[in-house]
Amino acid sequence: MAGNKTMIESTQENQILQNNLFFNSHRSCENLTDTSDYFGTGTTIFLGTMLFITIIGAVFGNSMVILVIVKNRTMREMTYMFLLSLAIADLMIGALMAPLAFYNLLKECWNLPRFMCTLNLIINTTLLVTSIHTLMWIAVYKWLCVKQVFRHPRRWVGNLMIVLAWAWGLLLAILTNLFNRAVYKPKTMQCGPTYPVNSYMLHAVNQLINLFLPIIVMIVAYIKIYIAIRKSGEFQRQHAITSEGHQQRSEARAVAKTLFIVLLCFLLCWLPYFCYSNIGAFIPDKGDIPSYLNAVAYAFGYMNSACNPIIYAWRFPEFRQGYRDILCKKPQYTFAIGPLGRPVVTTRKKQVRSVSACTTISNSSNIGNTRTAGSNGSVGNDKMKEQRQSKEVELHHIDNERDSVFLHGDETKEFLQGHKAT
Structure with a gap:
């Protein structure tokens, strides 16, 4: 009785060992013998x-x-x-x-x-x-x-x-x-x-x-x-x-x-x-x-x-x-007059929340009057000249620090035409 039990256990161990050898072997498609749909x-x-x-x-x-x-x-x-x-x-x-x-x-x-x-x-x-x-x-x-x-x-x-x-x-x-x-x-x-x-x-x-x-x-x-x-x-x-x-x-x-x-x-x-x-x-x-x-x-x-x-x-x-x-490639730009009278655009008007627990980042500053592309607002020429002169130095520093780009081509012409019209 004990001998039969030992023989059964030995057979089970051998079967487990064979299964483990199969499941630890590399299953290549070239010499595949088992075609089971697992x-x-x-x-x-x-x-x-x-x-x-x-x-x-x-x-x-x-x-x-x-x-x-x-x-x-x-x-x-x-x-x-x-x-x-x-x-x-x-x-x-x-x-x-x-x-x-x-x-x-x-x-x-x-x-x-x-x-x-x-x-x-x-x-x-x-x-x-x-x-x-x-x-x-x-x-x-x-x-x-x-x-x-x-x-x-x-x-x-x-x-x-x-x-x-x-x-x-x-x-x-x-x-x-x-x-x-x-x-x-x-x-x-x-x-x-x-x-x-x-x-x-x-x-x-x-x-x-x-x-x-x-x-x-x-x-x-x-x-x-x-x-x-x-x-x-x-x-x-x-x-x-x-x-x-x-x-x-x-x-x-x-x-x-x-x-x-x-x-x-x-x-x-x-x-x-x-x-x-x-x-x-x-x-x-x-x-x-x-x-x-x-x-x-x-x-x-x-x-x-x-x-x-x-x-x-x-x-x-x-x-x-x-x-x-x-995705849209048409972000809502905010325009301002930069150094040397060139138009500068920033891609955000709102304060950006930093993911740092220590500081708050803002990529926009209070730089005077700005206007959004496509807006119909106008500012007096004399007032714009005064603001341009008083803010020229400040804008120079801000322009170097924030994420801004210069407009070119048709966008520049549209902006300058709108600026002259005001």
Whole structure:
């Protein structure tokens, strides 16, 4: 009786070992023997549609974010640089990873060169780790900015944080490839490392450093930011601080809330992947992993790359205005007379809210009378001459500091004709 039980257990272990060897082997289309449809028609259509929408949204949306930040000189705050780094990672996911996952969802095997499987593993790991560590460093930097009221963090501190996030992601990807090998496994959409069979130490360390530690740091940082802002509000109410102080506190609170929303969206989208990675590591028989779990995990994870540009447009008016300027190509210009009598145009009339918790940026100044393109208002010639002479020096400095351009061609003629008419 005991011998039969031992024989059954040995047979089960051998079957599990064979299954694990199959699921840890590279599934190439050239020598494919198993033609099973793992995902099924319904799952393929649903996840394929999701990936297609994600690709369009991630590439288009993050390209817009990058253009808005690069073109707008007022967006030189360090938090914008963090968002730029995050947008670059999301753009690479939408342009490189999601299309490949969509293709593999349809093929269910790997028919690309073998080295691209390794490259796929390195890029995928780098972008995922970089994204979560960038979010962690954003929280740390905002906490330092709120904490050091009179001495803000130097710019090189923020730049170093961005470099550390990318360097750590790339280093971890290289180490994963060195100590393991990249294979395209059944029931997956991406090349990944082979599952650990006997040792789970590497998986535990990876989860601790790249998931639990960043989440703990971010939660602690945002709690401290919330407490600091709340104490600042109580102090302002007790000492009757001016409305400018209240405005800065309100802006800092709005920015912290926006970044927390970005973090929450990231965690919700990548939660299926974190569940899948733990299931894949701790289930003894890899053949028992549900066939849809990998596809669902990556499809929802990649969807996060398309969500961030929508959050920015929802929460930041400067991004909304930047999107309009790029898409419509007819921004609402505000004109003024610059040095040497040349017309100067700025693309915003309203104050731009900075995403810095420490300062408020404004790219418009009180420079006297201005007129919007297409308006029918007029100002007396004598009055305009007096204002031009008194403001000439001030305009010279303002013209060098803000985001302005000179009009050319037909726009200049229309402006000058309207100016002479007045």
